Amino acid sequence: GAGVSQSPRYKVAKRGQDVALRCDPISGHVSLFWYQQALGQGPEFLTYFQNEAQLDKSGLPSDRFFAERPEGSVSTLKIQRTQQEDSAVYLCASSSHSGRNRGDTQYFGPGTRLTVL
Amino acid sequence: AQSVTQLDSQVPVFEEAPVELRCNYSSSVSVYLFWYVQYPNQGLQLLLKYLSGSTLVKGINGFEAEFNKSQTSFHLRKPSVHISDTAEYFCAVSFSGGYNKLIFGAGTRLAVHP
Numbered sequence: 001g002a003g004v005s006q007s008p009r010y011k012v013a014k015r016g017q018d019v020a021l022r023c024d025p026i027s028g029h030v031s032l033f034w035y036q037q038a039l040g041q042g043p044e045f046l047t048y049f050q051n052e053a054q055l056d057k058s059g060l061p062s063d064r065f066f067a068e069r070p071e072g073s074v075s076t077l078k079i080q081r082t083q084q085e086d087s088a089v090y091l092c093a094s095s096s097h098s099g100r101n102r103g104d105t106q107y108f109g110p111g112t113r114l115t116v117l
Numbered sequence: 118a119q120s121v122t123q124l125d126s127q128v129p130v131f132e133e134a135p136v137e138l139r140c141n142y143s144s145s146v147s148v149y150l151f152w153y154v155q156y157p158n159q160g161l162q163l164l165l166k167y168l169s170g171s172t173l174v175k176g177i178n179g180f181e182a183e184f185n186k187s188q189t190s191f192h193l194r195k196p197s198v199h200i201s202d203t204a205e206y207f208c209a210v211s212f213s214g215g216y217n218k219l220i221f222g223a224g225t226r227l228a229v230h231p
Contacts, residue, residue, distance in 0.1 A: 004160070031216065042121075042207050042221030043161070056218065091160060101217045103149035103168040108160035 002026075004109035006092050012115045013082045021077045021112045025094030032075050033106060034067055037089040046090075049075060082116045089113050119144045121208055123222035131230050132200055138193040138225045140208030147213040150191040152182055155205040155224075164206075167191060178202070203229045 005024045013019050025032050030051055035043035036059075045059040051072035060067070064083075069075040079086055093106040124139040142148060149168050153161040165176025172184040182193045191208060205226050209219040 033218070035219075035221075040223075042123075042209075042223050043219070045218050045220070048216060048218060050216070055216065093161075095217060097217075101149070101211055101213055101215050103166060103211065103213075104217055105163050105166065106217065106219060108153075108162070110158070110160045 004092055004094055004107050006090075006109040006112050008112060009110060010113050010115075012117065014117055015083060016081055018078065018080045019082055019114065021079075021090050021114070023075045023077070023092030023109060025073065025075070025092070026096075026107055027073075029094035029096050029107075030072075031095045031097065031104075031106075032069060033093045033095075034075070034077050035091040035093065036061075037091055037111070039088070043091055046077070079114075082114075084116050087114055087116045119146075119148075119210065119212065119220055121210055121220055121222035123206075123208055123225050125225050126223065127226045127228065129228045129230060130198055133197050135196050136194065136198050136202075136227065138206050138208075138227065140191045140193065140222060142189050142191065142208075142210050144189070144210065144212065148210045149213065149217075150182075150184060151209040151211070151219065152176065152180070152191070152193050153207045153209060153221075154178075155207065157204075161207065164193070198227070198229045200229050200231060202227060 032049040034046040037043040048056040049069040064080045089111040092109045097104040152164040208222045
């Protein structure tokens, strides 16, 4: 595709339900990032993949959050036993470069807005 | 710890007026600097970035920003705004070396009025 796509665009979950959010990066992009954007705030880093390897998960807020990218392309962010504080927009971004940071542009998807009731 | 501060949460301005959105960062290492724009219900789009070299960076839609190392600032400017510039603007940094993890400011809401 031409850009990063995410699905679903909107998700409403009851507290305690599990959810799975999907990200399709730009074809061939090695690096993939997940960010969480709370209402009225800037995005905050959750986790980073280089191909299928999860190199940094320091931003995941709890062990209820899990991300994977098994074949180095599509990624899924899973949240178990959702809580109201998980309500946010979850953004996925990809970039073409791996290795030492050279300031490569990250291309963002439209996000998934998660509302936990 | 590294951080990004956007000093204004909201900036109202009339159409065709100039605007400046302020951004300051804190870091003990070399940084790359970015400005992203977010329109309602859309993802973030890169406006411009500073990697090295000339401190004045020109981006899309007539925006430009100037890197000031001594003041640790990267303010965004546009000489004449349009209604269509109404959006949320985010300043972000990443750190040379490692990978391109972005740290964002809280954002500035630019509201352009006719």
